[in-house]
Amino acid sequence: MDRRPGLNVRLRLTLSYAGFLMVAGALMLIAGWFFLTRVRHVGLIFLPGYSLPVARDFAPMAALTMLFLLVFGLAGGWFLAGRMLAPLDRITHAARMAANGSFSHRIELAGRKDEFRELADVFDTMLVRIEAHIAEQQRFAANASHELRTPLAISKSLLDVARTDPDQDLGELVERLHTVNTRAIDLTEALLLLSRAERRSFTRERVDLSLMAEEATETLLPLAEKHGVTLETSGDIAPTAGSPALLLHLATNLVQNAIVHNLPEGGGIRVHTGVRPGTVVLTVENTGVRLTPEVVATLTEPFQRGTERVHTGHAGVGLGLALVASITRAHEGTLTLTPREAGGLRVTVELPAAA
Template identity: 45%
Template sequence: MNALSVRTKLTAWYGGLFLLAGLVLVVINYLLVQSTLPDPARVASTTIGSADATYGIAAGTPLPSEGVAVRLLSGSLDEYRSSTLSTLVVGSAIALVVTAALAVLFGWLMAGRALRPLHDITSAARRLEAGKLDRRINLEGPPDELKELADTFDGMLDRLAESFDSQKRFVANASHELRTPLAVQRTLVEVAMADPDAAPELRKLGTHLLHTNERSERMIEGLLVLARSDRGLQARAPVRLDEVVRAVVRATAASAEAAGVAVETRLRPRVVAGDPVLLERLVTNLVVNAITYNASGGWVYVEVRGDPALEVRNSGPVVPPEAVPTLFEPFRRVGSERTGDTRNAGLGLSIVRSVTSAHGGWADAQPGRRGGLTVTVRLPPS
């Protein structure tokens, strides 16, 4: 329910209650006036009797019969009574309609004024993102229920911002701390494998350890990128997205050839305001994922255009539609081909969505008709 519908309903309630109260008032007024006006027959009889006693006999002039006189006078009084009540009803109805229209108008204005703080709260909530929790309502006014609601909302945002910042600092610090022991471990394994007297079992174990270490380093690097993009952009610069895609495709050409995957591009000039390093990582993740989760003899199609800014389609195993949303969650893989896969850390699409969100855009994915995945990235113009 939006603010306009609530305002309309409040206005309808104001107008309806006022109209109901006006109808009750008109009915009460009608009944009071009706009971106050004298009965025509009784007044006519009393008046004719008094006239006969006072004027008819004393003057000695002939008068109409008493019954005819009573009927004539009673008819005149009845017409007067009916005319008075009709005038009262018509006038009251006109006044009620005019006043009800004014009540609806003033009710609309008062409802809008009363709901304005709620509109401010809604607007602030819509502008909030995980990386942009710096906006506050700061509602001015008397300490009423709406002021209390706005202050409570601001306090909740303060706690959320503190929690998000703490989480991001922890991820970034932990990732930095883990890079050093991983680098030392890799160096020690490489030194041990470089020994010419190393046994074959040691070389086999060292190869396995290097592979595991490499995967851990990729995961740590992905966590660092994810933490950086979640913090938002400190500065923006014009970036040619088509040139970034062209460079990434050239850098991954050897991997695509080794996997037996053909990469095709259609690149239109497109300028995006953002971080060139994060945008390059976004494109790299999409292209590498499209190559990795593919089949020999498959294809990858990368397109840069207006809207969406970037689209990457690839062939490959069938992805269930209900599993697509989970692909953007960290450390999530879908299908037997991805479960237990050590080629990637499971952060590729999570980084894509985080980087896109940091640039004010949105990333979405749809399963291909014959397998594979179509990922679209929408970015605002520069």
């Protein structure tokens, strides 16, 4: 937006200080003149030959006083305004650097808390979050490029082998290409779903989270039986507002993650929905190997599958919990991952309850 140039804040504050001082001085002089010339002086004894001052005697002294107040007000106001606005200069410099794409600097304004220091602290917090978000996006872009490149490279290798080897079993080649292509499609769809959740481009409807959990467990029951994992579902009706498709993906990803990262045999999963004051909760708890807090803290990052978890033939695309975290944020909820003492993971999704 184009704006006309104007006086800077320091000069305006200086003129304000000086103007206020001039008005205060003028009022004091007027009050003094009125007191000396208009008020009856009781108890005052004047020396012989003394007469009350007249305007021509009072005017030069008043003019000198007002001139002194003007110079003093301008100089003092300029100094005080500079001292008061010094923190603002640092904040402006930091904002200008951020506008140029540099987010690594911090204001770190010292001193006791006031309006300027509170603004500086908020700006520093914003810079920290922006820097972390940019770093996360850069890691995501690099990982996504790597994950998308892998199936394409595998397909190219399979085709090169088939072209140079006329005795290659075409049925086996087609099956392997089908598997690789399916993985690439799943990854692309997961990336599109993640982008949709981050943009929050969906219509909110009334959704029962318990029905989403029930549908997810019914859909994945064959997979659980294949892995020898028992599924237990319980809880109450949990109404919230959001996208039914995204919330179904959330529940499905949680249950699928609990199935494929479970014990080799005899594992179990407990899916529970509940209602708290103002929120609804979905909890998915599974058995498995013991996880450290350091590993658990990285599980919601894209393409982080957790090196200490048990892998099965269903490797996934590495976006399961990242999608859960993104969908939860898009619905103004909170996601909590807690390692179980006996092994495995407890994932809790808390969303605002429907009105």
